[in-house]
Amino acid sequence: MHDNVFDRYRPGDSILHRLDPPLKVVVTVAFIISNVLLPDAAWLAFGLSWLLILASSQMAGLGIGYTTRRSVVALPFALAAITAIFSVPGNALADWHIGATPLTVTDAGLLRFASIMLRAWLSVQGAILLVATTRFPDLIHALEHLRLPKLLVTIIAFLYRYLFVLTDEVLRMLRARMARSAAMPGQQSGGSLLWRAKVTGNMVGQLFLRSYERSDRIYNAMLARGYTGQIRTLNPHVMKGRDWLFATLAAAAFTLLQIIGRM
């Protein structure tokens, strides 16, 4: 398997691609904070935030609709926000009773729900844009520049490095299970639910042992290559003039959004 199965990075040479990775992380988080801070029903500000995303997506050479197309990942969680419709006091629009619990749909509740969904939707697009324009190793390195403890960064870097290797292992195991679970059409293969859970558990245990033994080999190989606990990179990550310009523009844009949202 190749790493592009997981990687959301779109190669390119746009302004956004060339920005300093730590700066991109900071700006993305600032964008998400800006979304969270916008008051309910600040439609104009929400719309402008989306325009920012669309413009950046276009600027990064991803095509204007790229982030929007990929933004459905947060949707399943919408179910958790549905209760907001009933929980915010306001003018009642409809009334139900489930058991003893009264459920009152309020206008403020509906606005809250729509706003939560918009905030989540915009924020996820910001994160998608970050990952699409930044190589994941650069992103990990950016975390180090943002003063994340070295051990944490190293664990994340190892996770990313061996994710593909272990995924291959998983795929082989799944293929083996499928090959041994022949079934007549319309009939279920395998035993009871417990039996299936046990097979799955055995696979997880097997995967653990293989991973454990692999980590031993990795450590020996690392020692052989002169590992001293430090992972090196050729990217210096220095803020240049255009990075400062971008940071200023972003800060101004987010401040403006907050002002518009509160008018």
Added chain:
Amino acid sequence: MLYTPAPMHIPDGFLSMLVSAVCWALTVIILAVALSQANKTFNERQIPLMGVMAAFIFAAQMINFPVAGGTSGHLLGGALAAILLGPWAGMLVMMAVIAVQGLLFQDGGLLAMGANILNMGLLAVTVAYGLYRTVLNRPRGLKLAVAGIAAWLSVMTGALATALQIWLSGNAKLEIILPAMLGIHALIGLGEALITVAALAFIFKTRPDLLEGGETVRGGRGWIVTGLLITLAVVLLAPLASANPDGLEHVAINMGFHTTGQAAPYEFLPDYTIPFLGATPLSTILAGALGVLMVLALAFLIGRLVLKKP
């Protein structure tokens, strides 16, 4: 595709700024302790081990097992990480898993990542290890049974914390989101318990040295106390809160959270007389305790069955 999001990763936008910040602060503090502990006790060899173990938890979440009607369950891994690696390393590994899920797959937000790491990583590992720590030198059947309960509780703890955080952000009604989250995750937790127990049984059979090699005790008795306290919180608080949400609401307003939903100025002790001794909460607590006992019995049976078969 290969990657199926678990229904517990909170996206950005669902938590208020205050709740996100408090969760991040808690996460950073706990991780700082975990790091200092790790630096004290770990040697160089454990760095690649933890990295590969993080990849292992990530990859193990892809191994699904078909349940019924096209749905399938898979592992979340908090309890397994805690039992296999010990509490501090387990926390660091779960942090890496959740961070990569948020960064690479946008499963869970960035601002909400503090809460996600807290719920699925730190709390889950703490409760699971705290329970497992009580049976370290006991027979395997008992160990497996407790591991099963620990796995179930780790999922329930995460679900409870998630529900509370969304509610504290003023974005959900407690009496709806709490039973909904806990109800769904009671089932997900069963799958988690089954897979965790089966995986541990397999490792007991093939490489017992990894789990029992001299039985290195990682961490003191404080884990037991913390784990049991969280367990009590899940077993007692959850039913109490769903039966009597106003009590919690009151606490939240006093603490300065939940400023959004305060339309009615809250009276002290409104309709119900003594909030903690009413007939309904008591009965739900009993139901909760009974449920835990049933899970215990079930997990014990599974442990016996799995071990008996060659």
